[in-house]
């Protein structure tokens with residue numbers, strides 16, 4: 001013997017949340033990247049911080065750092081990293097040339113890299129004490 005639900009009951013079940021659609025391209029780990037984005041990047045769709053550096057995958061992509069490299073992440077103190085950071089090539093140390101991508105400590109003690117600010121004017125003050 002078969003039992004049939006009255007057709008008027010089906011919409012009611014949906015309204016109660018008994019019928020749910022699953023979005024295969026959802027942002028399941030809530031890191032700001034859809035599953036398709038994570039597949040393209042190679043990040044883990046079940047882990048918001050694929051490389052374990054303390055920054056979630058979406059924030060790293062938004063700030064042009066590598067979500068798969070633990071040593072590459074946004075600056076703690078909010079320095080804006082430019083998208084051209086990986087395209088800059090040093091040409092020399094003379095006036096008009098592009099300097100090497102040297103690193104320095106900022107006033108907060110964090111190491112910053114010159115080429116991360118490739119689309120900004122950078123004013124540097126050097127000093128040496130003996």
Ligand SMILES: [Ca+2]
Pocket residue numbers: 026027028029030031032033034035038045
């Ligand atoms: Ca995600």
Ligand SMILES: [Ca+2]
Pocket residue numbers: 029031033038043044045046047048049050057
């Ligand atoms: Ca992720």
Ligand SMILES: [Ca+2]
Pocket residue numbers: 049050051052053054055056057060067
């Ligand atoms: Ca990360």
Ligand SMILES: [Ca+2]
Pocket residue numbers: 051053055060065066067068069070071072073
């Ligand atoms: Ca990273």
